[in-house]
Amino acid sequence: EPEVTQTPSHQVTQMGQEVILRCVPISNHLYFYWYRQILGQKVEFLVSFYNNEISEKSEIFDDQFSVERPDGSNFTLKIRSTKLEDSAMYFCASSARRFETQYFGPGTRLLVL
Amino acid sequence: KNEVEQSPQNLTAQEGEFITINCSYSVGISALHWLQQHPGGGIVSLFMLSSGKKKHGRLIATINIQEKHSSLHITASHPRDSAVYICAVRDTDKLIFGTGTRLQVFP
Numbered sequence: 001e002p003e004v005t006q007t008p009s010h011q012v013t014q015m016g017q018e019v020i021l022r023c024v025p026i027s028n029h030l031y032f033y034w035y036r037q038i039l040g041q042k043v044e045f046l047v048s049f050y051n052n053e054i055s056e057k058s059e060i061f062d063d064q065f066s067v068e069r070p071d072g073s074n075f076t077l078k079i080r081s082t083k084l085e086d087s088a089m090y091f092c093a094s095s096a097r098r099f100e101t102q103y104f105g106p107g108t109r110l111l112v113l
Numbered sequence: 114k115n116e117v118e119q120s121p122q123n124l125t126a127q128e129g130e131f132i133t134i135n136c137s138y139s140v141g142i143s144a145l146h147w148l149q150q151h152p153g154g155g156i157v158s159l160f161m162l163s164s165g166k167k168k169h170g171r172l173i174a175t176i177n178i179q180e181k182h183s184s185l186h187i188t189a190s191h192p193r194d195s196a197v198y199i200c201a202v203r204d205t206d207k208l209i210f211g212t213g214t215r216l217q218v219f220p
Contacts, residue, residue: 033207043156043199045207056206089154099144102208104156 002026004105006092012111013082021077021108023092032075033093033102034067036060043091049075050098082112115140117211119200125217132187134214136200139181143203147174147185150197150213159185159198190218 005024013019025032034046047057049067066078075094079086089109093102116139126132136145147159160167160174162183167174171190176183187194195217201208 031206035208037154042212043201043208043210045209048206050206058207091156098206099203101146101158101161103158104148106153106155109154 004092004094004103006090006105006108008108009106010109010111012113015084015112016081019079019082019110021079021090021092021110023075023077023094023105024073025075025092025094026096026103027073029094029096029103031055031095031098031100031102032067032069033095034077035091035093035104036088037091037107038085038088046077046090082110084112086110087112115142115202115204115209117200117202117209119211119214121214122212123215123217125219126190128191128218128220130190130218132190132194132216132218134185134198134200134216136183136185136211137181138200138202140204141178141181145176145183146201146203146208147183148199148201150199152196156199187216190216192218192220194218 007022032049037043047061048055064080068076089107091107092105095102120135144163146161149157171188173186197213197215199213200211
């Protein structure tokens with residue numbers, strides 16, 4: 001069964017460093033999402049992406065964040081200058097069409113020291 | 114802004130018991146999702162529903178649009194059902210998540 005994959009599974013970085021989190025959505029899906037979950041808190045929406053552009057973003061998704069689909073398979077989330085409060089589990093999700101079931105990747109646990 | 118509330122926050126059960134988890138939301142929606150989060154963190158989509166009832170194996174999800182309420186039922190619960198169950202409502206392109214219900218089923 002097709003699935004969303006994410007790399008790395010864990011990343012530790014120093015405050016102020018740039019990180020890139022990678023996702024490979026399900027191959028025929030057209031809508032892509034990033035969510036995050038700070039430890040002990042609920043999952044929060046960051047951004048949705050369709051047709052090579054952001055379709056919606058939350059107030060969390062400020063200028064430090066960017067997303068890109070650099071080729072036909074990868075979908076990346078970049079954090080330019082990480083802060084301690086960026087420590088969280090980051091989930092990528094994809095759906096075949098708008099408003100359909102979103103399939104989640106296993107997550108990348110980011111720890112900013 | 115839609116507020117999504119779940120109850121209970123924590124639930125323990127003996128194997129075989131019937132489980133009910135509730136979700137309420139504040140603003141009318143087009144669809145509601147139930148998801149399962151495993152101890153390792155991975156999230157699996159269980160149901161997406163916009164009206165009525167859906168069943169998959171021992172899991173049943175219902176929604177009452179007028180009352181802005183949904184329930185997830187697990188029949189004949191099993192220790193492998195132990196996980197966090199999360200309700201999420203769709204708001205345009207994004208999902209708004211509840212805080213989750215941590216379920217532990219003991220043999």
